[in-house]
Amino acid sequence: MITPKYIVKKKRKKRIRNRLRSMMVGTASKPRMMVTRTNKYLYVQVFDDENANVIATASTLEKDLKPNLKSTKDKDAAKLLGKVIAERLKEKKIESVIFDRNVYLFAGRIKLVADSARENGIKF
Secondary structure, three states: OOOHHHHHHHHHHHHHHHHHHOOOOOOOOOOEEEOOOOOOOEEEEEEEEOOOOEEEEEEEEOOOOOHOOOOOOOOHHHHHHHHHHHHHHHHHHOOOOEEEEEOOOOOOOOHHHHHHHHHHHOEO
């Protein structure tokens, strides 16, 4: 029996996600910053895994960010998203995080989010 391609991809992503998550745990002092990418938008969430809290979120879907963007999925949007999440973390007095790239390669928009957050004062 031939397994459909989408099932193979889903299993592969689940295996990668589990492997990465077994290596990193966010704490209150050093939370985990996870980036999620879709075809239309980018999302960033900062987690405290010990207490199961979401500390901060940002996405290109927000009404405050949309007027500043030409597109919600390009490289400029990724840079702005990194800057916004860095500002929100600084408000909560968080200086360092663990970067969780999720199942995505550390390239393109994911890397731009990370680099922009670094430029704005967040340490990985």
